[in-house]
Amino acid sequence: MASPWWKVALSEEVTSTKPLAVDVADQPVVLWRDAQGIARALEDRCPHRRAPLSRGCVRDNGWIQCGYHGWSYDGETGRLKDIPNMKDEQKFPPVYKAAAFAVSENGGFVSVNLDQKTLLAPPAVRHDMPLGGTAHVALGHDQWISALFDDPGLVLDIRSVQFTPYLMSDLREENGLLVMERFCQWGKLHWPSYATAEFPITLITRTDPETGETEAVLRDDSFRTLLTAQVAPVPAARGVTQVRWRACIGDELKGSHAVGLRHKGSFAVRETVDAAALRVLIPSASHLANKLREDIRSAAPAVPSSVSAAA
Amino acid sequence: MLEVADRSASSDTDHFDSAAPAAPKRASGPSMNAVNNWVPHDLVMRDSWFPLAHDHAVGKTPVRRAVYSHPFYIWREDGKVVASEFHPLEIVTRDKSPYTDARGRYPVIEHYGLIWGWFGRPEAADPAHLPSLPFLPPKGGLPKHMTATIRFDCSAPISLENLIDLTHADFLHADVVGDEKSDSEEVEVYYDSETITMVRTLVNKSVAPIMKFFSGIRQPTQNVRQVIRIYLRSHCAIAYGRFSPGDDVPLFHPCTPESRDRTRMEMVMNTSNAGTMFRHVMPKAGYKVSRQDSSMTNPQSPRYMDLSPRKDLHSRFDQAGQRYRLLMMDLAARQDAGDFAYRDNVSADCSDIIGLRKELFQF
Ligand code: FES
Numbered sequence A: 001m002a003s004p005w006w007k008v009a010l011s012e013e014v015t016s017t018k019p020l021a022v023d024v025a026d027q028p029v030v031l032w033r034d035a036q037g038i039a040r041a042l043e044d045r046c047p048h049r050r051a052p053l054s055r056g057c058v059r060d061n062g063w064i065q066c067g068y069h070g071w072s073y074d075g076e077t078g079r080l081k082d083i084p085n086m087k088d089e090q091k092f093p094p095v096y097k098a099a100a101f102a103v104s105e106n107g108g109f110v111s112v113n114l115d116q117k118t119l120l121a122p123p124a125v126r127h128d129m130p131l132g133g134t135a136h137v138a139l140g141h142d143q144w145i146s147a148l149f150d151d152p153g154l155v156l157d158i159r160s161v162q163f164t165p166y167l168m169s170d171l172r173e174e175n176g177l178l179v180m181e182r183f184c185q186w187g188k189l190h191w192p193s194y195a196t197a198e199f200p201i202t203l204i205t206r207t208d209p210e211t212g213e214t215e216a217v218l219r220d221d222s223f224r225t226l227l228t229a230q231v232a233p234v235p236a237a238r239g240v241t242q243v244r245w246r247a248c249i250g251d252e253l254k255g256s257h258a259v260g261l262r263h264k265g266s267f268a269v270r271e272t273v274d275a276a277a278l279r280v281l282i283p284s285a286s287h288l289a290n291k292l293r294e295d296i297r298s299a300a301p302a303v304p305s306s307v308s309a310a311a
Numbered sequence B: 001m002l003e004v005a006d007r008s009a010s011s012d013t014d015h016f017d018s019a020a021p022a023a024p025k026r027a028s029g030p031s032m033n034a035v036n037n038w039v040p041h042d043l044v045m046r047d048s049w050f051p052l053a054h055d056h057a058v059g060k061t062p063v064r065r066a067v068y069s070h071p072f073y074i075w076r077e078d079g080k081v082v083a084s085e086f087h088p089l090e091i092v093t094r095d096k097s098p099y100t101d102a103r104g105r106y107p108v109i110e111h112y113g114l115i116w117g118w119f120g121r122p123e124a125a126d127p128a129h130l131p132s133l134p135f136l137p138p139k140g141g142l143p144k145h146m147t148a149t150i151r152f153d154c155s156a157p158i159s160l161e162n163l164i165d166l167t168h169a170d171f172l173h174a175d176v177v178g179d180e181k182s183d184s185e186e187v188e189v190y191y192d193s194e195t196i197t198m199v200r201t202l203v204n205k206s207v208a209p210i211m212k213f214f215s216g217i218r219q220p221t222q223n224v225r226q227v228i229r230i231y232l233r234s235h236c237a238i239a240y241g242r243f244s245p246g247d248d249v250p251l252f253h254p255c256t257p258e259s260r261d262r263t264r265m266e267m268v269m270n271t272s273n274a275g276t277m278f279r280h281v282m283p284k285a286g287y288k289v290s291r292q293d294s295s296m297t298n299p300q301s302p303r304y305m306d307l308s309p310r311k312d313l314h315s316r317f318d319q320a321g322q323r324y325r326l327l328m329m330d331l332a333a334r335q336d337a338g339d340f341a342y343r344d345n346v347s348a349d350c351s352d353i354i355g356l357r358k359e360l361f362q363f
């Protein structure tokens, strides 16, 4: 399985003033912007004495400088460029480098691929979305995705929207993505969903089977797009899932609930999951999803990932 | 048997400084490449005095300390210090360790204003193995404000490696000790089987902010001579800075391994010779500086818990730290083989080695 691209940060989180620490599962990664404004990613471990580079700073010329003894590295290659007080002995052999990762920036997200020589094209997001946020969830990556498939309300919070257990269309594969459409209701005051004849809105989700990255579109019964969100769950340290998201509200909103989406905070990824509800959540769409994810994974050609081999 | 490390310890690892002159290989012990086989958490030093408490901290009620997770309860009986592995009120249900006498008591000694516990074979306890600290009054009595207890969030050898590598100070502690700018920097390393001493000489270094404010130094630069001397077994260090213009600041910096991944320091800083302001402020700087150190050594520590095939990279400024690793591994290997003898005398006065201005420290 080729090493995937992970959306590890929002563009605005990556700056040239302060390095940002993120992780992809057990791999710590440091992100920053160099002098040209290009986002860079190195292993968050200084090869000198293993201190996290993210506790250092970004120099004016765009190199990252470790905060422990001040060694500086170039972001593109990871090569050591400078040791303080070494004056004229600043030529270092090629092994003097930190592991560098591939970086791509698009649609307001910064993505990394732990395989620096990856042949996979970086992910494209259709358009820039003004809203964005990051949530840390104490739930494993696979479990988070399963919850999204079985009850999005446990992991997402869209103002006034109630997710029902009823699907307009079952989960299926479409252009390599797992796609489904779920009926939703407005507000809290209404007949229970099982006794409701017509639903005013639906949520369409298109999910990457490998990363769980999902485009979610809220649509009303006249085919107006009310809200579009790009949600990127990334496995982080200690089984935490870090979810970055961006969203934009549709231009044509009809009805008070739909207009209410314009309020601040109308979309969010939940920081906490109701564990009591999650435990008894009965598998439904995730059953098929897990099968499809498994099939797609095993069909893909094996490409060794270079993370663990990084010197 | 004091050897001079006249080459970088790393010259036969993956290091670029291959022009350094080759010294004769040491007859035994780990090879130079062993520098990377460093798992500090697994090192246990026995037959050694460890500083456990300031004398003023111990009275009739037992205080709790630990060395390598072995409990040390310390209190005074008729004014005399005792250390036991059992609390006097404990209903004993566990076996006595081999490190105490029939009553469960450790050898203990009061010296330099500190209480030292012996960890190892009780019959081998000998005051002759107490580290020499010539800037501390042997009978104690320094004011309390020159002492502190500070903990480090990492294993003890990592804390000591941090201390003996002073290049980090210019970055991590720039706000206290000044930045890295100087006209020249020289590092010399001396060692024997029980100690390592590093001398760092800086010409025209930016003045330490703390001295600017509290000692009234007006010049932009000062010459600095810093000495770090580590007593390997006891995990104790001397940090002695001579600043001209400026003050003479000798610091006792022990790193007692209470547990595998946490370290306790019973610090004593003898600032008796400095100006009033500085005398009071400088010991307090330890609280700030130690947190800065932990901010690096804490995340570092777990990354050294397992042997890694990924070698650390070294520069020529790291020779003291590398030598420290090798000496610790040498000692540990000897102890593993059942050899606990001291081949070098740690209690011999080290004033000359650290360049102490004796006239300032007469007791
Ligand atoms: S650990 Fe990064 S410079 Fe030393």
Ligand SMILES: [Fe+2]
Pocket (backbone or CB within 6 Å): B162, B163, B168, B169, B172, B173, B289, B293
């Ligand atoms: Fe320090």
